[in-house]
Amino acid sequence: MLPQAFxxxxxxxxxxxxxxxxxxxxxxxxxxxxxxxFKAVKGDRTGLANGIALLRGWLGMVYGPSQTQHPFGGGTEKGGATRVDSYPYGVSAIAGAGPGGTPSGVAGWKFPVDQCYPKCQGTATDGDEDAVLGMIYLAAALGYPEDFVDMVMRAVIAFASADLGFPDVYRILPDGTKAFVPKGGSQWGGLLPEHGKYKSSQEAWCYNPAYFAPGHYRTFRDFAKKHWKTSFDAYLPPHLDGSRPSMVDLAAAFDGTVTAGYNILYYSSCASGAVGNWVGVKAECPDKEGLSCAGVPWATTPYVGEKGTCTASGTTFGSYGPDASRMPWRIAMDYILHTEESGVVKMYNRAGEDDPALVFNAQTYLNRMANQYKNNAQCDGAKGDCKAAGMSLTATFKLSVAFDNGPDMTCDNVPNAAQSWWAAFMAWPTFTSFVAPLAGPTAGE
Structure with a gap:
């Protein structure tokens, strides 16, 4: 049964x-x-109807096709979506206890599922986090009806479990911080081990920096804190030892993901803002099947171990390309939604020790990209010389040189050449970097 809003x-x-x-x-x-x-929360009724219609489709995907076990979620055709103690690790679909209790959560990444061999299964973290953020905004647009909030809360929890590894897949830094790392999806990547019951289905220790969405995670945390009810405790997946986490633990997991993500971004990006499509986060436990232990995910980033590489979508390891192109707008979202908090990120060295001299945050990263234009483009929009002669259109070739011919598009952290700026999916996201003011402009500028 769906919430009344449907x-x-x-x-x-x-x-x-x-x-x-x-x-x-x-x-x-x-x-x-x-x-x-986003349109709905600003009062657009068509946006609200479209958002709910798409969410109905999403929930159908969570339930799954007829030939699989239900709910399908981020499990396999044999199940695994509703228990942490079965493969894959994590809960990806959670049924509600009251009205509107149809299973909510995160879905298998591709439908129809027979387009893959073996069948398309397992979640994709990037799509999941955007969908769940949208659910929170739809809840706001509707005025937070109880049955809808219940459904969204279950999706928030399922995302944390399936795609971040809550509550058991983390590394403990020397100061005690639990660092969670976004997986490629419910079945692979991130901190999942190479061996054992919960091993990564492919490319162990592989990580896509542009799956990191800190503004989303802070919003998930804030939504949980604001709307939590004691009845929601039953939705939280247990630890493998049977003990129960709390909402406080869930919130801390989102914070730990933000901290880890910014540190990994620092060690997988250049001074230009270029970042790798895929990088390594290998931090193997002494028990090679272990899910949690002391460790530092960015100890050897961008490599998998000392010199290993990985890729999972046909895009190049350690190259600023199609997967990595989403990085600026994901960080811009953090700056827009959480301006003050996004400016305070605890940074660590390679050994996981606190490094107070290292300053890196949303604005720092976005300023790198804006400065790449400012220092290397062949025009300055403030002076009006970016237009093509005799036309009202921007002379884009004057901008392209900043990234196609500019410095710092490769570095030790991003060892392979970037894809051309002229691909629209490469160019457009870079402009979101301008939402953050540049530090220290002169009076003339």
């Missing part, structure tokens, strides 16, 4: 085309739910 709203899906994204993929669905929800 009454009279038909199902909608986002159908993508081309490459691995052909069909219905959670990345496209997540974008759709998020964007329509």
């Amino acid at each position: 009454k009279g709203i038909p199902t909608k899906m986002v159908v993508s085309s081309g490459g691995a994204a052909g069909g219905v993929v959670t990345e496209g669905m997540g974008y759709g739910i998020m964007v329509e929800a």
